[in-house]
Amino acid sequence: EAGVTQFPSHSVIEKGQTVTLRCDPISGHDNLYWYRRVMGKEIKFLLHFVKESKQDESGMPNNRFLAERTGGTYSTLKVQPAELEDSGVYFCASSHPRRALGDTQYFGPGTRLTVL
Amino acid sequence: DAKTTQPPSMDCAEGRAANLPCNHSTISGNEYVYWYRQIHSQGPQYIIHGLKNNETNEMASLIITEDRKSSTLILPHATLRDTAVYYCIVRVVDSWGKLQFGAGTQVVVTP
Numbered sequence: 158e159a160g161v162t163q164f165p166s167h168s169v170i171e172k173g174q175t176v177t178l179r180c181d182p183i184s185g186h187d188n189l190y191w192y193r194r195v196m197g198k199e200i201k202f203l204l205h206f207v208k209e210s211k212q213d214e215s216g217m218p219n220n221r222f223l224a225e226r227t228g229g230t231y232s233t234l235k236v237q238p239a240e241l242e243d244s245g246v247y248f249c250a251s252s253h254p255r256r257a258l259g260d261t262q263y264f265g266p267g268t269r270l271t272v273l
Numbered sequence: 274d275a276k277t278t279q280p281p282s283m284d285c286a287e288g289r290a291a292n293l294p295c296n297h298s299t300i301s302g303n304e305y306v307y308w309y310r311q312i313h314s315q316g317p318q319y320i321i322h323g324l325k326n327n328e329t330n331e332m333a334s335l336i337i338t339e340d341r342k343s344s345t346l347i348l349p350h351a352t353l354r355d356t357a358v359y360y361c362i363v364r365v366v367d368s369w370g371k372l373q374f375g376a377g378t379q380v381v382v383t384p
Binding site for chain 1 (some may be wrong): 311314315316317318319322364370371372373374375376
């Protein structure tokens with residue numbers, strides 16, 4: 158079974174540009190999460206999809222960030238325009254919807270974003 | 274979700290057991306204890322979770338005290354590949370929501 162995949166693995170852009178990160182969850186996982194770690198800080202939650210619906214987007218830092226999950230499969234996270242403080246590693250995770258007790262999230266390898 | 278406290282770092286000799294403590298004194302009756310780890314440059318990896326009974330899987334054992342205010346993750350025979358940051362996370366049962374990561378414990382396994 159393939160794990161969570163993320164693309165690209167690295168992205169270097171200039172301030173003001175746009176970047177789109179993609180996450181492909183494990184097949185059959187309705188729950189999809191985005192997290193990020195900025196330099197020197199802890200891993201922070203961004204948002205949670207259940208299928209194509211946003212269940213919780215309380216961690217999205219501002220309106221420069223837009224997450225979508227059309228069709229309830231893969232998800233994209235767009236940053237427009239990117240700022241220096243957006244640099245960090247962006248992780249995607251997915252989990253199975255019908256686990257009876259305790260939800261295990263499986264993480265992708267992350268996308269390292271550098272904004273110059 | 275309740276807050277957890279972990280030591281910032283610890284060393285362990287290869288082949289020995291690594292015992293990682295976690296305090297969660299404000300844990301509620303409906304909250305699980307989860308452990309994840311992050312090996313350098315990889316995404317976080319699930320290790321184990323439990324509610325009140327001790328748990329064991331192929332990776333580790335989880336010992337939860339009777340009052341549930343603390344727990345210990347045990348890596349029975351640490352290898353160099355177990356060098357990672359280990360996170361203890363408390364989370365509500367039947368919750369499919371976010372994981373709240375703290376600073377974790379940096380574990381270094383030495384030859």
